[in-house]
Amino acid sequence: MTHRISRSRSLGRHALLLVCVSITCFPVLYALLISTFDFQQVFIYPPRLIPGISLLENVGLAWSKVSLGRLLANSFVISISVALGKTLLSILAAFAFTYFRDFPGKNLLFVVILITHMLPLPVRIISTFQLMDTLNWVNTYYALTIPFFASATGTLLFRQFFLTVPASLSDAARIDGAGPMRFLTRILMPLSYNNLVALFMVEFVYMWNEYLWPLIVTTSNEMRVAQIGIKMLVATDAQAEWNVIMAGVILV
Structure with missing residues (x-):
């Protein structure tokens, strides 16, 4: 039964x-x-x-x-760049918060970083666009990638993982003469392989599907992305x- x-x-x-x-x-x-x-x-x-x-x-x-080949290439370059940049900056920021124990004000700074996570893109979009315009980055790969490099989520992900690594491991590395970057590249990054791959894939897919920011910050079809290309196929004078x-x- x-x-x-x-x-x-x-x-x-x-x-x-x-x-x-x-x-x-x-x-x-x-x-x-x-x-x-x-x-x-x-x-x-x-x-x-x-x-x-x-x-x-x-x-x-x-x-x-719609020159879809060019748009797909743009999407690929932008997605790869943002995924790599965001993963690298996240792991470096998290490493600074965990390795340097006497860093003054690090807890307050970490809270400030987390607060930025609560600000959605529509809230920041006007000020960010004005900054891109001031830097003459509108309609460039810089504007399509650099604003996405910072990641509170990625920093939190790696920080929480690094906190699980015993402090004795970093102490032993110091005794053996390993500096901060060597400890990061030789010990922490291999241990963080799953987190690295997960964050990279999530950010790649996120940027591949991004529509609003590329639409605002690009002015020529050569700099558009694939998602906008689909919209261009739909938005025609004749029947779709x-x-x-x-x-x-x-x-x-």
Whole structure:
């Protein structure tokens, strides 16, 4: 009897997971299906469930209409730069808060850093744009990357991990003649490998999906990102070609 109840619960959990996966994957699969249709097939009712033969043509149109290749390259460069910069600055800041024990006012400074985490981008966007304009960074990679380098979340993540490292380990490194940077690169960073990879991936995906800031701080299509490219495909004077738009979405 107990075995049957356990099996029923297991089947119920798997059924629930299957439903959740289906709901999550449906928009992507439907976009892929639409991207295989030609313009007329998109509006057929009832909708077709059999893929068409126009996928490559739609991909080519999406690629050429908004220079999607350039926009994807911009997104990749910006995402990689921000992920690397934010990870590096976060680990250095966290190291300073934990390694230098007699650093005056470090707790107050850490609280100030955490407070900045409560300020969303829309609150900071005007002042940040004015700063970029003053520095003549508008429509440059500097404006698209440098404002995102600082990270209260990343600093907190690494600081909390570094606090779990025994103080005797840093004392032993000092006795052996290892300076702060050597202790960081040879001991702490290898121990923080999982945190490094996790933060890098999260920040890469975050920047890849960023839309508002690149839209505000860029003025030429050559500096736009892929997310804006999809919007450019939609915002046309003629009727939207959803087969081409979905092909662009699949590429992005």
